[in-house]
Amino acid sequence: MRAVLTTLLAALALAACDGGGDPVQQALRETATANQSATVRETATTSATGHATAGHGPSVGDRAFAASEAAMHERMTAASGETVDQAYIAKMIEHHRGAVAMAEVALRNSRDPEVRRMAQVVVDSQTREIAGMQAWKPAPAN
Structure with missing residues (x-):
């Protein structure tokens, strides 16, 4: 959560300086992209190891x-x-x-x-x- 908040704040600051578009909307887009990337990585990791069953491997x-x-x-x-x-x-x-x-x-x-x-x-x-x-x-x- 802290990383997401840091990303959001950084994106807001960059967008405000950039002068292009609504900085809140831009930050939300960037956060959504970061979250999607994290989900894809987590899904790939889970798929590669079987299924996540409380750390005990596939049933x-x-x-x-x-x-x-x-x-x-x-x-x-x-x-x-x-x-x-x-x-x-x-x-x-x-x-x-x-x-x-x-x-x-x-x-x-x-x-x-x-x-x-x-x-x-x-x-x-x-x-x-x-x-x-x-x-x-x-x-x-x-």
Whole structure:
């Protein structure tokens, strides 16, 4: 908080000397930018270490899905297309494959009948949707 206040005061002083625009608005913009940067850094740190679970690392549940999540994100990033439509289809196929992989983890590890039912619904519906997307052909250009 002290750093934010110091940044705000410094920005106010600089803006007042600069003579351009409302110094309060400028300071608010700069503070918002600094806060956004800090949030991005914190999010990146949390992502790099798994999830923040009271300093004890990823939970058993998080670890169960880590490989399927990582594979899905890697394949989604690699998926591409010449047009927005083609890229969308390619990325969504990988996204749905990731959902199937996560559902399969739940089917292997969950003992809750409702979770298992939902996971099977995901496998069935996402598999159908993948087939539909694979069958998609671009509309002819007019």
